[in-house]
Amino acid sequence: MGTQQVTAPPCAQPVASGVIHANVRHSAGFTVVGNHLAQHRNLSLVAMGLALHIQSLPAGAKVAIKHLAGRFPESETRIAAALRELEAAGYLHRSRVRLADGRIVTRTVSFNQPGAETAAAPVAPRPRVARRTAASEAVPTPAPAPTPAPPPGCEPTVPERLPEAVLVPPPTARTAPPPPLPQPQAPTPELRRTATAVLADLRRHAPQLVLSAADIEVLTPGVATWLERDADPETVRHALTQDLPVPLKHPAKLLRHRITALLPPPLPGTHELAPVRPGAIVIPLQNCDRCDRAFRSRHPGHCRDCRADLPTVA
Structure with a gap:
């Protein structure tokens, strides 16, 4: 009777059927992304992942299609389609610009919240200036405290100035009609x-x-x-x-x-490809109009010596 008997089983732990978050607070190296992007109902997973990657990049990073295709296993076709999705949803804006040296590049602007760039910036209230009184003139105003210098390695970085660019209009459609399609001479x-x-x-x-x-x-x-x-x-x-x-x-x-x-020309005939016999092409003889000397030329005129003696026309 001194042995304790356990007749009831231990309480079962509740089993969650959904996802369980094991979150750790980030102190460095993180990107803030809104739920409007992470839970977007009209974007594909490739587009949402691409938007997250672009928002995590520093300013000036390359986001061309070929560069992204070399970075990720997706093909250029899927990456191009994902970029078009992000443009339609307002997360990206791409434009062709001409730099000062004449080169045309594509400038990409990433928005972490579509539509926020069009909102008017809040206007800061103007500080109220107190009236100067005799008492205020008697009491000296304390000098503002000096701003502490930032520690080494934490100086604010000045963004690199982008070169001046000129917007380039998109290419227009061709208005001239296409050339006619070739037609066979003897259709059978x-x-x-x-x-x-x-x-x-x-x-x-x-x-x-x-x-x-x-x-x-x-x-x-x-x-x-x-x-x-x-x-x-x-x-x-x-x-x-x-x-x-x-x-x-x-x-x-x-x-x-x-x-x-790319239409090739007709094949030449056998008589056109026949080798030229030596002596087949003979330049005829001509008599010089000045000294009556014979010389070979396709056209009548003067021989070489008479042409050298002729006065040069200014």
């Missing part, structure tokens, strides 16, 4: 069928070159002109798919431009 059903197959097969080699049936119908005569000029289908495919821009917005317009601008 076989030529048209091969050109249609080359255009429809482009998406196997470049997935971004997805063309509609209407686009293929319009571009078929141009590719048929390439094939008519003895261009191999593989050569046409390579010319249309190499070095594609990223991102590609208008595949049909790009293909139309390349078909027109």
